[in-house]
Amino acid sequence: MTSRYSYGADEHIFVECDEEMSLEAFFKSLSITKAVREAQINGVTEICPANASLQIKFDPDIIKPDDMMRELKSIEAAVGQVHSTLKTRIIEIPVLYNDPWTRETLMRFRDRHQAPEMTDIEYTAKINHLDGIEGFIKAHSQAPWFVSMVGFVAGLPFLYQMVDRKRQIQSPKYLRPRTDTPKLTVGHGGCFGCIYSVRGAGGYQMFGITPMPIYDPNQKIKYLRDFMCLFNPGDIVKWRPIDRAEYDGICADVETGKFAPKMANVDFSLDAFHADIDGANAKLTGALNGH
Amino acid sequence: MGIKVVKPGLSTTVQDLGRPGYYHIGIPISGGMDRLALRSANLLVGNPEDAAVLEASFMGPELEFATDATVAVTGAELPPRVDGDERPTWTSFRVRAGQSLSFGHLKSGARAYIAMSGGVDVPLVLGSRSTYALGALGGFEGRKLAAGDLLPIGSRRGAAEGRSVSPTLRRGPAASAELRMMPGLYWHRITAAAGKQFFADTWKVAPEADRIGYRFRGGHSLEFVPREQPFGAGSDPSNIVDACYPYGSVQVPGGTEPIVLHRDAVSGGGYFMIGTVISADLDLIGQLQPHASVKFVPVTMDQALAARHDRHKVLDAIRQAL
Numbered sequence: 001m002t003s004r005y006s007y008g009a010d011e012h013i014f015v016e017c018d019e020e021m022s023l024e025a026f027f028k029s030l031s032i033t034k035a036v037r038e039a040q041i042n043g044v045t046e047i048c049p050a051n052a053s054l055q056i057k058f059d060p061d062i063i064k065p066d067d068m069m070r071e072l073k074s075i076e077a078a079v080g081q082v083h084s085t086l087k088t089r090i091i092e093i094p095v096l097y098n099d100p101w102t103r104e105t106l107m108r109f110r111d112r113h114q115a116p117e118m119t120d121i122e123y124t125a126k127i128n129h130l131d132g133i134e135g136f137i138k139a140h141s142q143a144p145w146f147v148s149m150v151g152f153v154a155g156l157p158f159l160y161q162m163v164d165r166k167r168q169i170q171s172p173k174y175l176r177p178r179t180d181t182p183k184l185t186v187g188h189g190g191c192f193g194c195i196y197s198v199r200g201a202g203g204y205q206m207f208g209i210t211p212m213p214i215y216d217p218n219q220k221i222k223y224l225r226d227f228m229c230l231f232n233p234g235d236i237v238k239w240r241p242i243d244r245a246e247y248d249g250i251c252a253d254v255e256t257g258k259f260a261p262k263m264a265n266v267d268f269s270l271d272a273f274h275a276d277i278d279g280a281n282a283k284l285t286g287a288l289n290g291h
Numbered sequence: 292m293g294i295k296v297v298k299p300g301l302s303t304t305v306q307d308l309g310r311p312g313y314y315h316i317g318i319p320i321s322g323g324m325d326r327l328a329l330r331s332a333n334l335l336v337g338n339p340e341d342a343a344v345l346e347a348s349f350m351g352p353e354l355e356f357a358t359d360a361t362v363a364v365t366g367a368e369l370p371p372r373v374d375g376d377e378r379p380t381w382t383s384f385r386v387r388a389g390q391s392l393s394f395g396h397l398k399s400g401a402r403a404y405i406a407m408s409g410g411v412d413v414p415l416v417l418g419s420r421s422t423y424a425l426g427a428l429g430g431f432e433g434r435k436l437a438a439g440d441l442l443p444i445g446s447r448r449g450a451a452e453g454r455s456v457s458p459t460l461r462r463g464p465a466a467s468a469e470l471r472m473m474p475g476l477y478w479h480r481i482t483a484a485a486g487k488q489f490f491a492d493t494w495k496v497a498p499e500a501d502r503i504g505y506r507f508r509g510g511h512s513l514e515f516v517p518r519e520q521p522f523g524a525g526s527d528p529s530n531i532v533d534a535c536y537p538y539g540s541v542q543v544p545g546g547t548e549p550i551v552l553h554r555d556a557v558s559g560g561g562y563f564m565i566g567t568v569i570s571a572d573l574d575l576i577g578q579l580q581p582h583a584s585v586k587f588v589p590v591t592m593d594q595a596l597a598a599r600h601d602r603h604k605v606l607d608a609i610r611q612a613l
Contacts, residue, residue, distance in 0.1 A: 051532050228428075
C-alpha cells in the first residue's frame with residue numbers, strides 16, 4: 001500500500017492511501033491525520049481523514065506547499081507501521097427498516113433507479129443474494145460498522161461494514177441522484193452505508209430511517225449540546241431493527257429530552273479482528289449490554 | 292437597533308470570512324464567495340475586514356433601517372438606492388434611521404456585498420456568523436433572509452461618506468473568464484487527448500451555480516483510461532472510493548459536466564476530480580453569471596503562488612487607500 005500525494009492547487013494536499021477501500025487503508029488515514037494533528041504544524045487549517053485517503057488544507061502564506069509536502073511525507077514515514085489499535089466507542093442506532101417515509105420518497109424517484117419495479121431494499125437484497133427483506137435486515141444489522149469518514153454534509157457518517165469482503169453489502173448509486181432524501185435516512189452506495197444528517201439531495205439506496213438525530217445546529221437535543229455532530233471518524237455503529245411503535249416512542253423521547261443514545265467505550269484491534277471477525281464483533285456489541 | 296427586511300431578494304445571506312476547522316466533519320468554511328469584495332465593503336464603512344455583511348445573489352434586497360449607518364456595496368454592479376436615489380457602488384454612503392435601501396437591476400457580476408457600520412450582529416456559531424444553509428447553521432436562523440426578518444446591527448461609529456475603492460483595484464466581472472487550475476488529484480484517470488480537449492473547450496456556467504458549487508456545460512465528455520474499478524468505488528469510471536474534496540476542486544460526474552466546489556462545498560464524495568482552481572481565482576467564480584463563458588487554464592504551483600501574491604497586493608493597496 002503506497003500512498004499517492006497530489007496538490008489540490010495552492011491550499012490543499014491530497015493523500016490517497018490506497019485506491020481501494022479496506023480497513024488497513026482507513027487505519028492508515030486515521031494514523032497519519034492523528035500524527036498531523038499532534039504535530040501542530042503552523043499554517044495547517046483543516047485535517048480531514050477519509051475512507052482510504054486524507055486531505056490537509058494549509059495557508060501557503062504561512063507554510064510553503066513544498067515544505068508542507070515534505071512535512072507530510074516525513075510524518076507518514078515516522079508513523080511507519082500503521083497503528084492497528086484504536087480506543088473508540090460503539091453507538092447503537094435504532095432503525096425502522098422499510099419505513100413509510102423513505103418508501104414514499106423512493107417511489108417518487110423510480111425513474112432514476114436501476115430497478116423501478118422493486119424498492120431499494122428489495123433490489124439490494126436481490127443483487128446481494130439475500131433472502132428478501134428479512135434476510136437483508138439480518139445481513140445489514142448483525143455486524144457493526146466503522147465510521148470511516150464524516151462529511152458530504154454536516155455530520156453525515158460514511159459507514160464500512162465490519163465483515164469480510166465477500167459478505168459486504170454492495171449496491172450501485174441511483175442512475176441519477178434524487179433531489180430529495182428524508183432526514184435521518186439510512187442509505188447505501190458502493191460498499192458504504194450512511195445516515196443522511198439533513199434532508200436534501202442524494203444518490204444512495206434508501207433502506208430505512210432512524211428516530212435518533214445525529215446533527216443539531218441549534219444544540220437543543222441533550223446529547224448534542226456539547227457538540228452539534230454526533231459522529232467522528234473511528235466511531236463504531238451497531239444498527240438495531242425496531243418497529244413503528246418503538247420508532248414513535250423514541251421520537252417522543254427525543255422531543256422531551258428523555259432519550260439517550262446507547263453507547264460504550266471499546267478497544268479495537270485490527271489484528272484480533274482479522275483473526276476472528278465474528279468473535280471480535282460479538283465482543284464489541286457485547287459492550288453495549290455491559291459485557 | 293437594526294434593519295428590517297422588506298424584500299429579501301433572490302438569495303441573500305449573512306456572511307463573513309468563514310468558519311475554518313470543521314471540514315473533517317462535513318461543515319464547510321462558508322463565508323463570502325468573493326472575499327476581496329467582502330473585505331473591501333467592510334473597510335469602506337470602517338468595520339474590521341472580517342465583520343459580517345449581506346451577500347446578495349443576482350438581485351438586491353429591500354431593507355428598512357431603524358438606525359443610522361454607513362453602508363457600502365461592492366462586488367457585483369448592483370446599484371444601491373437610498374429612498375429611491377441612486378448611490379455609487381464601491382463607495383461609502385450614509386443611511387439614516389427610517390430610510391430604506393433598495394437596489395436597481397444587476398448590471399454585471401453575480402454577488403453584491405452590503406456592509407453596514409457595526410456589522411450584522413447575529414450570534415457567532417463555531418466562531419463565525421456565516422450562513423451554511425444546507426446545514427441550517429449560522430447566519431440568520433441558518434437560512435437565507437425572508438421578508439419580515441429583523442437583523443441586529445452592531446454599534447460602531449461608521450466611516451465618513453464618499454470613501455471609495457479606485458476602479459483599477461476592483462476586479463470587474465466580465466462576460467467571459469479564465470479560471471486557472473492546477474491539474475492533479477485524479478487527473479491520471481483521463482486520457483491525454485481528453486485532458487488537452489478539456490483546456491481547449493469553452494465552457495458555459497450552467498443554471499446550477501450556487502454557493503456549494505458551479506456547474507459548467509458545453510465542452511466535450513472526458514474519455515477515461517480503462518481500469519477495473521477498485522473495491523468500494525462504485526461501477527462508473529468517474530467513481531472513486533469516497534474522498535475529501537478540496538475547495539475549488541473540479542469534479543466531473545460521469546465525465547460530462549465539470550463542477551467546481553466553492554465556499555459551501557460538500558466536503559467529500561465519490562466522484563473523481565481532475566484538478567483544483569487556484570485560490571486566487573475563487574473570488575472570480577462567485578461573480579460569474581449563468582451562461583458566462585469560461586476557459587480553464589492549466590498553471591503550475593509557482594504560477595498559482597504568484598497569482599495569490601498579486602491578489603494580496605491588490606488587497607494591500609485597498610487597505611492603504613482606505
